[in-house]
Every structure is written in structure tokens, then in C-alpha cells.
Amino acid sequence: MVAAAKRLRIGSRLPAQIALAPALLIALVLYCGTTSWTVWISLTSSRMLPNSVFVGLRQYDVLANNDRWLASIANIATFGALFMTAALTIGFLLAAMIDQKVRAESLLRSVFLYPFSMSFIVTGLAWRWMLDPTLGFEKLLHDIGFADAHFDWIVRPDRVIYTLVIASVWHAAGLVMAIMLAGLRGVDREIWNAARVDGLPTWRIFVFIIIPMMRGSFATACVLLATSVVKLYDLSVAMTNGGPGIASEVPAKFVMDYLFERGNLALATAAATTMLITVVVVVAPWYHWQGRKARMAGIA
Amino acid sequence: MNQAPNRSSVSLRGVEIAYGPVRVLDRLDLEVAQSEFLVLLGPSGCGKSTLLNAIAGLTEVDSGEIWIGGRNVTWEEPKDRGIAMVFQSYALYPRMSVRKNMSFGLEVSGMKRPDVQRRVTEAAAILQITELLDRKPSELSGGQRQRVAIGRALVRDAGVFLFDEPLSNLDAQLRAELRTEIKRLHARLGATMIFVTHDQIEALTLADRIAVMRDRRIQQLGTPHDVYMRPANKFVATFVGSPAMSFLSGHITEGRVFETSTLRLDLSGYAFTAPPSVGMPVDLGIRPEHVVLAPGEAAAIPARVELVEPMGSDLLAWTRIGEAALTVRLSAETPVAPGDILPLMFSTRRLNLFDAQGERL
Numbered sequence: 001m002v003a004a005a006k007r008l009r010i011g012s013r014l015p016a017q018i019a020l021a022p023a024l025l026i027a028l029v030l031y032c033g034t035t036s037w038t039v040w041i042s043l044t045s046s047r048m049l050p051n052s053v054f055v056g057l058r059q060y061d062v063l064a065n066n067d068r069w070l071a072s073i074a075n076i077a078t079f080g081a082l083f084m085t086a087a088l089t090i091g092f093l094l095a096a097m098i099d100q101k102v103r104a105e106s107l108l109r110s111v112f113l114y115p116f117s118m119s120f121i122v123t124g125l126a127w128r129w130m131l132d133p134t135l136g137f138e139k140l141l142h143d144i145g146f147a148d149a150h151f152d153w154i155v156r157p158d159r160v161i162y163t164l165v166i167a168s169v170w171h172a173a174g175l176v177m178a179i180m181l182a183g184l185r186g187v188d189r190e191i192w193n194a195a196r197v198d199g200l201p202t203w204r205i206f207v208f209i210i211i212p213m214m215r216g217s218f219a220t221a222c223v224l225l226a227t228s229v230v231k232l233y234d235l236s237v238a239m240t241n242g243g244p245g246i247a248s249e250v251p252a253k254f255v256m257d258y259l260f261e262r263g264n265l266a267l268a269t270a271a272a273t274t275m276l277i278t279v280v281v282v283v284a285p286w287y288h289w290q291g292r293k294a295r296m297a298g299i300a
Numbered sequence: 301m302n303q304a305p306n307r308s309s310v311s312l313r314g315v316e317i318a319y320g321p322v323r324v325l326d327r328l329d330l331e332v333a334q335s336e337f338l339v340l341l342g343p344s345g346c347g348k349s350t351l352l353n354a355i356a357g358l359t360e361v362d363s364g365e366i367w368i369g370g371r372n373v374t375w376e377e378p379k380d381r382g383i384a385m386v387f388q389s390y391a392l393y394p395r396m397s398v399r400k401n402m403s404f405g406l407e408v409s410g411m412k413r414p415d416v417q418r419r420v421t422e423a424a425a426i427l428q429i430t431e432l433l434d435r436k437p438s439e440l441s442g443g444q445r446q447r448v449a450i451g452r453a454l455v456r457d458a459g460v461f462l463f464d465e466p467l468s469n470l471d472a473q474l475r476a477e478l479r480t481e482i483k484r485l486h487a488r489l490g491a492t493m494i495f496v497t498h499d500q501i502e503a504l505t506l507a508d509r510i511a512v513m514r515d516r517r518i519q520q521l522g523t524p525h526d527v528y529m530r531p532a533n534k535f536v537a538t539f540v541g542s543p544a545m546s547f548l549s550g551h552i553t554e555g556r557v558f559e560t561s562t563l564r565l566d567l568s569g570y571a572f573t574a575p576p577s578v579g580m581p582v583d584l585g586i587r588p589e590h591v592v593l594a595p596g597e598a599a600a601i602p603a604r605v606e607l608v609e610p611m612g613s614d615l616l617a618w619t620r621i622g623e624a625a626l627t628v629r630l631s632a633e634t635p636v637a638p639g640d641i642l643p644l645m646f647s648t649r650r651l652n653l654f655d656a657q658g659e660r661l
Binding site for chain 1: 353356357358377378379380383384385387388389390391392393394395396404405408409449452456464
């Protein structure tokens with residue numbers, strides 16, 4: 001009886017294991033395999049083609065003294081901080097606004113979410129034109145009579161990174177709104193009523209009661225936004241191509257340029273490896289903390 | 301608490317509410333006296349919660365006026381109405397400690413810290429939640445959460461307490477326990493309380509007066525005894541009381557006699573509200589405990605037992621007189637089994653007669 005049951009269990013698991021095998025294989029070979037290969041190449045003297053001449057951490061030394069890399073790091077830090085703050089704030093405000101039982105709710109939802117359906121290339125091009133002083137907003141302002149109007153950030157090295165922020169916030173705010181709206185709808189109506197009976201002003205209800213209840217929504221939005229920060233590449237290419245000069249270079253673009261245009265595989269992979277390590281350092285503690293919380297919830 | 305008791309009357313004058321084309325309350329008048337415990341009882345969708353929200357100021361009225369403590373508050377914010385409210389889902393602020401849950405509203409209103417602390421401490425002592433003050437709501441059981449929610453209402457020192465089905469989410473034992481506690485609280489504070497429920501036991505045990513609601517209207521407003529013993533219509537008669545009242549359909553014949561195909565009953569002891577006409581169809585309502593066994597009595601009505609349910613303290617016999625079903629409550633020791641024929645008699649004074657429209661006769 002027992003043996004039969006055991007055979008049955010294995011028998012019922014086997015198809016599932018077979019079905020999962022390709023996915024497991026892909027994960028191992030593609031993710032782990034290519035990642036380790038990348039790390040290995042970053043420790044060699046590869047140029048156009050990969051070679052196996054081990055040079056230790058020399059490429060990382062070069063990288064640390066590369067102005068373009070340093071500019072990319074500074075840019076992504078500025079971009080990431082501004083973009084995440086702005087996208088979360090605007091997304092949340094849009095959601096809070098739509099949650100007030102407005103009339104054309106589904107229309108507004110679609111309108112706000114629409115930019116997210118466009119690729120970064122299209123977004124980048126559209127904003128490139130709109131921000132171009134000779135074509136877009138500045139010219140519009142001049143044409144309607146504001147001759148002194150200035151909005152030339154896209155061609156100013158000290159401001160161009162903000163234009164990337166504007167375009168990507170426009171792109172992502174709708175998604176954040178959708179996530180936040182789901183979170184807001186999950187808040188019990190009676191909590192609002194209790195707060196109104198308590199005489200709390202609306203902003204206090206949001207800040208002290210509702211937002212703390214929406215940790216999950218904020219975490220989800222943060223993870224999605226953070227990945228798009230790390231991956232930022234096509235927007236920079238389409239909008240400014242890293243310029244003027246190297247003023248809007250970003251790490252992913254640095255990697256791509258050194259891989260394919262400049263033929264410096266080792267330096268590019270060193271940059272990629274640095275990005276990976278940074279992400280791991282940021283994510284690992286959070287992951288650990290989540291896991292601990294889940295275990296504690298399991299005990300309780 | 302310490303200061304002079306704060307008690308307000310509540311008065312609704314011609315209150316009407318509609319959500320778009322859907323009417324939720326028809327012109328409703330209701331007077332709740334100072335220190336009264338009023339229960340709004342009715343099935344879901346009858347408008348009782350809407351009515352409570354209207355008193356709280358959480359739902360706007362379309363017409364009519366709401367007066368609390370002699371003041372017209374129809375257009376005032378909830379916080380200015382001198383009310384406190386307890387909700388079905390407890391509605392505690394999940395990320396705040398119990399203490400903060402109770403004190404937050406007072407702090408925001410600008411009350412001084414020591415005063416806030418004193419009120420929280422007193423309310424916690426009354427509700428025996430002092431040792432829970434530093435916990436988070438997620439660490440509390442349902443009963444404890446509802447105590448905290450009552451505590452949050454208590455610190456507001458309001459003249460009127462509104463309860464929106466506060467016991468519905470609790471299990472049976474806790475429900476009974478907290479019910480007693482609320483009644484004790486009412487006796488202690490003397491505050492006016494308005495309590496919404498769909499549970500007739502809660503209504504009967506707690507209320508000074510019950511307002512039974514259905515279809516946007518109050519069907520009957522009276523003491524628990526009135527509502528139970530003299531229901532104004534067939535709906536109230538069925539909704540209040542468990543097991544429900546049994547009905548026999550028949551008509552009135554010459555000399556105030558109730559007659560069906562199987563029985564005749566002299567109604568001379570019944571207090572008619574209006575003289576009945578001969579031949580009019582009526583329903584006779586009988587509560588299970590108003591039936592007595594009358595062995596050897598010539599006038600006794602024979603009823604065939606179909607099912608026996610022992611209830612511990614007593615037993616219920618589900619019987620039939622002809623085709624009509626009749627539930628009978630008997631003492632637990634009565635020897636009775638399915639198939640038996642019981643000789644039954646009714647006390648005429650305790651019967652309920654309803655006309656064809658379901659109104660009490």
C-alpha cells in the first residue's frame with residue numbers, strides 16, 4: 001500500500017518535473033552561465049574579441065578613472081533619486097485624485113496609463129522634439145508672444161539629465177497610479193469614516209493612516225521603478241544620445257557603447273559587473289528582511 | 301467619565317436619502333431621548349446603516365433635518381456633531397499602537413497632552429485594555445480590537461454613541477460577552493446610544509426601544525416587549541423571535557371566531573385594534589412558547605409531531621395541525637416523539653391576528 005502510494009506520488013510529480021526542466025535549464029545556462037562568463041571576461045584583457053589573458057582587477061582600475069563612467073554613475077544617481085521621487089509622488093497624487101469618485105474615472109485611468117504603453121524610443125523621440133528649443137515648447141512660447149521664454153534644458157549639459165527625468169516620469173507615472181489606485185481601493189471604507197468622525201484633516205488621513213497601510217503598493221512600485229532606472233538605456237539614446245558631450249550618459253549605455261562601438265569587451269563587462277554588484281548590495285538586505293518577516297508571519 | 305455626563309437627544313425630521321434614482325430612506329421621523337438605548341433592527345439593505353451614517357454625518361441627506369443635543373447639525377461635519385462611532389470591521393488604524401489609535405483624534409483636535417493621556421488611561425481602564433495599550437491592532441484578537449474601537453469612541457466624550465453592527469464579526473461567545481459589556485457601559489455612562497444590528501437577540505437584550513426597519517421605512521418603534529409581544533405587522537412578527545412565529549391562515553366568522561378547515565378558535569379574549577368584519581381572511585400568529593399542552597381538555601387541538609429538537613433548557617416540537625405548520629416550545633422533560641399527537645391550547649390574549657395586508661388587527 002505504502003509503496004503504491006509512493007510510486008503514485010513520484011508518478012504524479014514526474015510530468016511536472018519534465019515540464020519545468022527546460023525553464024530550469026534556461027535559467028542555469030542563460031542567467032548563471034552568461035553572468036559568470038561576463039564576470040570572467042571582466043578579469044581578462046579582452047578587446048574586440050574575448051581572450052583568456054587574466055589581468056586581475058586592472059579593468060576595474062581603468063573604470064574607476066574613466067570620466068565617462070564616473071559621469072554615468074553621477075547621472076544615474078541624480079536620475080534615479082529624482083525619477084523615483086517624482087514618479088511615486090505624481091502617481092500617488094493621480095491615484096488619490098481619481099479615487100475621489102470622479103466622473104470620467106475609466107477615461108482618466110486610460111489617459112494616464114497610456115504613456116506606459118509606448119516604448120522608450122518613441123517617448124524619447126517625442127520629448128526630444130517637444131524640448132528642442134527650435135521646435136517645441138520654447139518656440140511655441142515665442143510664437144504666442146513670450147519672446148523672452150527660455151526652455152533649453154535639453155541642450156544644456158548641466159540640465160539635460162532633468163529632461164530625461166521629465167520624459168521618464170511622464171512614461172511611468174500612469175503605471176504607479178494604477179498600482180496606487182489598487183492599493184487605495186483595498187483600504188476599508190470604514191477606516192475613512194472612522195477618521196472623519198475623529199475629525200482628521202484629509203492630508204493627515206493620507207500621511208498617517210492610508211500611506212502606512214499601502215506599504216505593499218509602494219514596495220511594488222519602487223521595485224518596478226528601480227529596475228527601469230538600472231536598465232535606463234533607450235531613452236537616453238533616443239532623446240540625447242548621451243549628450244551634449246557626455247552630460248546624459250548612463251551606465252547601461254556605457255556598457256553597450258564599449259561592447260559594440262569601442263570594442264573593449266573587458267571594460268564593458270567590468271562596468272556590467274559593477275552594476276550587478278551594486279544591485280545585489282542594495283537588494284540583498286531587503287530580500288533578507290522580507291524573508292525574515294515572512295518567516296515571522298509564519299510563526300505568528 | 302469624571303466630568304458631568306454628556307448626553308444628547310437625537311431627532312430626525314423628515315429625513316430622505318437617495319443614491320441617484322435609488323431611494324434608500326423614505327421621509328423618516330425619529331426621536332431618540334437623552335440616555336436612551338435605541339436599536340435599529342432590520343435585514344440587510346433596509347436602510348438602517350444608511351440612517352446611522354446620516355446621523356453621523358458620513359452620508360448627506362437629500363431633505364429633512366437632523367438635530368443632536370438641541371442643535372441642527374444637518375450640514376455639519378461628523379467631528380462637530382458630538383458623536384462617536386464604532387464600526388463593524390473595527391476600522392482601527394493598523395499601523396498605530398492601541399494608545400495612538402485612541403489618542404490621535406484628540407491630539408489632532410489640539411487637546412493638551414496630559415488631558416489626552418488621562419482620557420486614554422480612563423477609557424482603557426473601563427474597557428480593561430490597559431495592558432494592550434502599546435500593542436498594534438494586528439496583535440489583538442477580534443474581541444480585543446472591538447474593545448479598542450469602543451475605547452476610541454469613549455475618549456471622544458461624545459453625547460451620542462453610534463454602533464454599526466459592532467458584534468457581527470465576532471464569534472458567538474465573544475459576541476454575547478461584548479454585548480453585556482456594551483449594556484453595562486450604557487448604564488455607567490448614561491450616554492445616548494444608537495445601535496444598528498440585524499440580530500434580533502442583540503436588539504431584544506440591549507434596547508430601551510427597538511426600531512424595526514424594512515424597505516426604507518420604520519415598521520415598528522417600541523420597547524422590546526412591545527415589539528415581541530405585539531408586533532405591528534407580519535414582517536416584524538416573523539423577523540423578531542427565534543424560532544419564528546407560526547401562522548395559521550383562516551377567516552373570521554360570526555361571534556369573533558377564527559376558523560380554518562381544521563379548527564375553530566374563540567377570539568373573545570383578543571384585544572382587537574379595530575373591529576373585524578365577518579368573513580375577512582386573517583392570519584393567526586402564535587409564538588412557540590405561547591402554546592400549552594392540555595391533556596384531557598375537550599377543546600384541545602390535536603397536532604401531529606414531525607420533528608423534535610432538544611435545546612438543552614427546553615425542546616422544540618415541529619408539528620402540523622392539518623396542513624398548517626406550528627412550532628411548539630415544551631419543557632425539556634416532556635416525553636414526546638415524532639408521530640405523537642399533542643393536545644394543544646392557545647392563550648387568546650397572546651395571539652396575534654394580521655389582516656390580508658399583514659397589518660395587525
